[in-house]
Amino acid sequence: MRRRLSSGEGDLTDKHQTDGKARPRTQAERSRQMRERIITAFISCIEKYGLAETSVSQITKEAGITRGAYLHHFKAKHLIYKDAALRLVSDSFRKVSNIPVHPDGPAADLKQVLHCIWEDVVISPEGRAFSELMQAARTDELVAQYMRRPALRALRIFGYVAKRRFPFRAGSKMKTNDFLRMTQWTLRGMAADTALVYQADFFHRQIDLLVDDIADELETGAPI
C-alpha cells in the first residue's frame, strides 16, 4: 500500500515567513523542487489515466499549478518523458536494493525477492507508469529515444540483485543470466493481464511455481 514517492514532496510553499525559522531557498533549489513536483504529478497521471489521456492540464491539475508553470520548466510537453523514465528506473533499483535478506537461506530469499519485485516494482504504480511509457515508445520514435537507456537499465534490475545475493551454480553463468532475464519478462507479461483476467492471489501462486523452477539453479549452500 505504499503509494507516495519519496522525493519531490513536502512543503512546497514559496513564502519564507510561513513558519518561524527563515528557510532561504535559492532559485536553483526552488526550480529543482518544482521540476520534481511536476515529474511526480506526471508519473501519477500516466499511472491513473494512461499516457494518452494525460494532458498538460491534467498534470498541472494534479500538481496544483498552472499550465504556464509546466511549460516554463519543460519547453514542450514531451520533454518530461526522459526525466520521468530515469526517475522510475532509479526508484526501482533503490527498491530492490532495500529488500531485506531472508534468514532461511537462498531459496527462501529468492522467493521473497521475486514476490517483492512483483509487488513493489512490476505492478506498483511506478511499474505501471513505466509500462505506459514503454508501450508508447513502440510507435513514437521520440519516446523511443528517451526510453532506450532506461529500458536497458530496467532489464538489468533482476540480474543486479541476483548476482549480489544468490550463489548460482558455477559454470552455468551465461545460462543463468538468460534465465533471470526471462523471469523478468514473465513477470511483465503477467502484469499486463492483472487488470483483466485473474485475481491477485492467482499471480502470487504462479510466482511460487516459478520460484520452484528457478531454485534448481541455486546452490544449496547457506545464505551469504
Add this chain to the structure above:
Amino acid sequence: MRRRLSSGEGDLTDKHQTDGKARPRTQAERSRQMRERIITAFISCIEKYGLAETSVSQITKEAGITRGAYLHHFKAKHLIYKDAALRLVSDSFRKVSNIPVHPDGPAADLKQVLHCIWEDVVISPEGRAFSELMQAARTDELVAQYMRRPALRALRIFGYVAKRRFPFRAGSKMKTNDFLRMTQWTLRGMAADTALVYQADFFHRQIDLLVDDIADELETGAPI
C-alpha cells in the same frame, strides 16, 4: 513477412460493372464488407501509430473512405474496439491451428511452434495491435469491458495448441498448464522490449533456450 490480413480485403469497389460478370451484392453484404474493411484499417492504424494516435480520421484515411461512412457503421468511435479484438483473437487461433507438424518429433515440433507463435502471433502486426488494446484497457474501463473475454481467450491459445499435439507427462497436468501459460507470458514480456532493446535474432536464441527448458516436460515418444 506476411503483413496482409486475410479477411476483409480484396475487391472492394461498389460498382457491379467493374468486371464482366454481374456480381450482385445485397445491402447487408455490402454493409458487412464495409465493416470488415473499416476494422482492417483500424487494426492497421493502431499497429502503426498506436491506439492513442488513431483518430477516426486516421482510420478512414487508411480505409479510403470518409468519416461519415465510419460513423454510419459505428455509432461512436469506441464501438469498433470489441469487433477488432474478437477478430484479432480469431486470427491468432487460426494461425496457430495452421502451424504444420514438424516431422522430427515432439521436441522439434515444440520448438517450431514456439518460434511460429512468436513470429506470427506475438510480434505480428496483429499481436502488436492486441497489446495496444490491452494496455488501453488498464486505464479505460470501457476498453476493459470489451477486452475481458478476448484476453481470456488469447491466454488459452498456447494451451489449445499444446494439448492437441504434444504428449505431456502424465500426472503433471496442472503444472504443465501453468507452465504453458507462463511461457506465453514470457513471450509477451519479451515482445515489449523488441522495439527498444535488442536485435531480432537475440529473441530467437532466447526462445531456443526456453524450448530446451520446456522440453523436459515432454514425453520422449514419437510424434502424434
Add this chain to the structure above:
DNA sequence: AATTACAGTATGACCATACTGTTTTTTCCT
C-alpha cells in the same frame, strides 16, 4: 541597511489546430 536593478519563475488569456459526434445532403443500389 535600504534601495534599486536585474534575472528567474509563475500566471492567465489567447490562438491555431484537431478531434468527436450530429445533421444535412448527395450518391448509389435494388
Add this chain to the structure above:
DNA sequence: AGGAAAAAACAGTATGGTCATACTGTAATT
C-alpha cells in the same frame, strides 16, 4: 422510386504552445 450508404458541412470541445504580465529571489549600488 425508395431506402440504405456515403459524403459533406457543422457545432462544440479539448489540446499544445505562445505571449504579455506579474511575482519572487538575487545581486549591485547607494
